[in-house]
Amino acid sequence: MRKELGKTYDPKQTEEKLYQKWLEKGYFHAEVDRGKKPFTIVIPPPNITGQLHMGHALDNMMQDAIIRTKRMQGYSTLWMPGTDHASIATEVKIVDALRDEGTSKEELGRDKFLERAWQWREEFGGRITRQLKKLGSSLDWERERFTMDEGCSRAVREVFVRLYEKGLIYQGNRIINWCPECMTALSDAEVEYEEQDSHLWHMRYRAEDGGEGIVVATTRPETMLGDTAVAVNPADERYKDLVGKNVILPLLDKPIPVVADEYVDMEFGTGAVKITPAHDPNDYEVGERHNLPVVRVMNDDGTMAENAGKYAGMDRDEARRQIVDDLKACGALVKIEDYKHNVGHCYRCHTVIEPIISRQWFVKMKELAQPAIEAVETGKVKFVPERFSKIYFNWLYNIRDWCISRQLWWGHRIPAYTCKECGKLIVTVEAPSACPECGCTEFIQDEDVLDTWFSSGLWPFSTLGWPDKTPELDYYYPTDVLVTGYDIIFFWVARMIIFGIEIMGEEPFHTVDIHGIVRDSEGRKMSKSLGNGIDPLEVIGKYGADALRFSLAVGNSPGNDMRFYWEKVEAARNFANKIWNASRFVLMNIGEGEAAPVEEEKLDIADRWILAKLNGAIRECTDNIEKYDLGLAAQKIYDFSWSELCDWYIEMAKPRLYGEDEDVKSATISVLVYVLENTLKLLHPFMPFITEEIYTSLPGAAETIMLGPWPKPAYEGGREQADMMNGVMDLIRSIRNVRAEMNVPPSVKAKITVLTKHADAIHACAEYLKRLAYASEVEVIEDKARIPQNSVSAVCAVGEAFMPLVELIDVEKELARLKKEAEKNESEIKRAEGKLGNKGFTEKAPAKVVEEERAKLDTYLEMRGKLAERILFMEGMK
The missing domain is CATH 3.30.1170.10 (Valyl-trna Synthetase; Chain: A, domain 4)
Incomplete structure (x- = not known):
């Protein structure tokens, strides 16, 4: 006996039950099937510290809509799930928990700390995956990966060793971005810049011979203690006599040279720049060119170092205030100027970062970047929308070597070992058993871990079993489309392309589908500080996952930010109810038997109309999904379902269903069931739960809607x-x-x-x-x-x-209405005539478009005469 639909749709009673059924049946699981084409998406792995937010909901709705469509189209679809270990964020969480317990990671020691981290991951790391299931995400959970599982960890070590052996990874002293709060290095991509009100402090460095010397301006007076030169432009006539001579560094009374370097902008400030090689990347390069000493005056925790003299031990902010006071006192401070500039902050804790000289591990990026640039330039990888390739190119064209070492314990430890006996450095995938130089069996492994983005850059192939040559890797790589936000194009997208080409010899995907961010109803970015975040689980609890998903789909255009409105979710819920009620109407009129197939010879004019409209919806929805314009696809199925099916065709079907002619009734039911079934299939990628519940109630339906087939146009006559x-x-x-x-x-x-x-x-x-x-x-x-x-x-x-309605109407009002209609018609005539009188339109527009415009004008001209007659008629009735 066929399942009956209840009077109302209750997502709370339906969604959990259906998701469990899907999991038990294994509908999401992908297998290598050489008889099918593969289609693969890898999830942007959410951090194990995270929980579902609106950005996740949008991103995963889009991926799910694409993968469900491809699954129904007959592909062997793999949507690879997994999570990222998030080195900094996770370590911060655990350190905070230890602090609350009155202890620290140092007291615990590395091994115990890592045990605690794995326990934390087991307890909290699966939270976001459980939340993704609430959203209805059809990920292949049987293949779930973690960036620190054994397979991914082995891939990380293998890539590190390969790049090291090619000379692309090296260890050296360079300027890096340092977070004094997280106590670790950061890559350039992990620094967020914010414009802040500050000052330019102008200081006089007197000449060694007692002359006026030179005035320099700085935004960071606390670093002056590490100055080892003052630089001027070689073309600057003002300072040519000082080049090669010494000036005296204030407060420390230390002579430092004046050097000439084209790096200096003569128009900025005084045209002279203090050079602090240990605390500024540009100064470091100037120092390299002029063989200047490198003096570090700040510790890792943001306090002043021993080289800072009497300021040693002070916090950097306290030292700044004291140094400015002392400069005033000795007469070296010339003036203080108000100044706005961009200040780098740690992307995790938002502490102001410090550029500091440090011995770290780096990847040489210029050589690796070139093939990745060419991949997008030649169209092997396409951005949707294309404009986002500019962000990609801008980063890669100006790329610097990537600092990949992090001073943390949670993460992939760098596979570099130093022999305790002879000091030889050995970089190897597995820990060495004996030193090849001296035979010693004791080694010290590098303390640092790798930047999280190093391991996530391998995600498209490490998750498929690389470095082993697995069937999955051979079949599903390269993947097809990456769906992600524009904020991690350089963090993640570029690095995946770089590693894919370098390691696999092939781009990891052919399309990067970029979406915007979900803002609040006022257009503000959702954040904890503003308290304006919306919890997707709250929305799901109130309206259901389908309503949330559909509200995020409709109105979403590629690459553009969107606003969240509760009213949109309510409208999506109302749409779900509309579909539910229409489906109940169809099912109540079917009876117990199955609907007969559609027979073209029995179709009437209304049947042919709805079938033509359905064909148009199928074509447009399919085309828009293929182009990754999910917003247009969702809008099309909404318009077709609500207006053309529910408001028109079902109303047109009622007289035939309630009539006495059984053949007419049977033919009408056939069309209703056919159209409803295909409508549900088009809607399924966006609203998987309600479409499954209704579909499995249809006569002759399969056990699930998600295994297709995807609708194709039919009954075109x-x-x-x-x-x-x-x-x-x-x-x-x-x-x-x-x-x-x-x-x-x-x-x-x-x-x-x-x-x-x-x-x-x-x-x-x-x-x-x-x-x-x-x-x-x-x-x-x-x-x-x-x-x-x-x-x-x-x-x-x-x-x-x-209509003989004169007795029921006001003649004056009717006359006014007709005149208003005539005015509107005249404006359309004027518009059409203007367009057709424009040679730019008639000569450049497609012939079909021009012909359609002429047909419109003919219609408007015909209506002009009819309206004039009616106006004349009504005036005669006054």
Whole structure:
């Protein structure tokens, strides 16, 4: 016996049950199947510290919509799930927990700390994956990966060793970005810049010979203690006599040279720059060119170092204040100028970062970046929208060596070992058993771990089993599309392309589908500090996952930010209820048996119309999903479902269902079931739960909707009849509009006389006109002489409808309405004539578009005459 749908749809009772069924049946699981084409998406792995937010909900809805479509189209679809270990964020969480317990990671020691970290991961790391299931994400959970599982860890070590052996990874002293709070190095991509109000402090460095010397300006006076030179531009006439001589560093009374370097901008500040090689990347390069000493004056924790003299031990902010006071006191401070500039902050804790000289591990990026640049330039990898390739190119064209070492314990420890006996450095995938130089068996492994983005850069192939040559790697790599936000194009997207080409010899995906961020209703970015974040689980609890998903789909355009409105979710919930009620109506009229197949010879004009509209929806939805414009696809299925199926066709079907002719009833049911089934399939990628629940209630349905097949256009015959039905519907709308303007209630029916050149169409649709235009009788005429006296008219392209409603209306109001309609028609004539009179349009636009515009003008001109006649007629009735 067929399952019955309840009176109302209750997502709370449905979604959990259906998701468990899908998991138990293994519908999400992908297997290598050489008889099918593969289609692969790897999830941007969420951090194990995270929980679902609106950005995740949007990102995963989009991936799920694409993967569900491809699954129904017959591909062997793999949507690879997994999570990222998030070195900094996770370590911060655990350190905070230890602090609350009155201990620290140093007291615990590395091994115990890592045990605690793995326990934390087991306890909290699966939270976001459970939340993704609430959203309905059809990920292949049987293949779930973690960036620190054994397979991914082995891949990380293998890539590190390969790059080291090629000379692309090295260890050296360079300027890096340092977070004094997280106590670790950061890559350039992990620094967020914020404009801040500050100052330029102008200081005089007197000449060693007692002269006036030189004035320099700085935004960081606390670093002056590490100055080892002052630089000027070699073309600057003001300072040519000082080049090669010494000036005295204030407060420390230390002589430092004046050097000439083209790096200096003569127009900025005083045209002279203090050079602090240990605390500024540009200064470091100047120092390299001039063989300047490197003096570090700040510790890792942001306090001043021993080289800072009497300021040693002070916090950097305290030292700044004291140094400025001391400069004033000794007369070296010339002036303080207000100044706005961008200040780098740690992307995790938002502490101001310090550029500091440090011995770290680096990847040489210029050589690796070039093939990645060419991949996008040649179209092997495409960005959607294309404009986001500019962000990608800008980063890669200006790329610096990547600092990949982090001073943390949680993460992939660098596979570099130093022999305790002879000091030889050995870089190897597995810990060495003996030193190849001296035979010693004791080694010290490098203390640092790798930047999290190093391991996530390998995600498209490490998750498929690399470095082993697995069947999955051979079949599913390269993947197809990456769906992600524009904020991690350089963090992650570029590095995946770089590693994919370098390690696999092939780009990891062909398309990067970029979406914007979800903002609040006022357009603000959602954040904890503003307290304006919306919890997706709260929305799901209130309205269901389908409503949230659909609200994020409709109105979403590629690459653009969108706003969250509760009203949109409510509208999506109402849409779900509309589909549910329409489906119940269809099912109640089917009976216990199955619907017969659609037979073309039994189709009437309304059937052909709805089938033509369905074909159009199938084509447009499919095309838009293929182009990754999910917002347009969702809008199309919404418009078709709500308006054309529910508001029009179901209403047109009712007289035939309630009539006495069983053949007509059977034919109508066949079309209703066919259209509903295909509508549900089009809607399934966006609203998986409600579509599954309804679909499995249909007669003859398979056990799940998600295994397809995806709809294809069918029953293409009778296009002329379908087009004519559009004209009849325009006539119905016109009649309804006239009645509405005159406040005539639907219960008041009237005879409708239609003056038309399309009598066959009107006769074929007479029953629809009766029901939908509230007509008691429909008469078709071709002679104006037969127009009823004292009637009001509705005008459209298919003809004029006359209704004897004079007794129910105000003649003056009707006359005013007609004149307003005539004015609107005249403006359309003027617009069309202007367009057709423009050679730029008629000569450059496609011939079909120009012809359509001419046809519109002919229609407007015809309506002009009809409206003029009616106005004249109404004026005669006054």
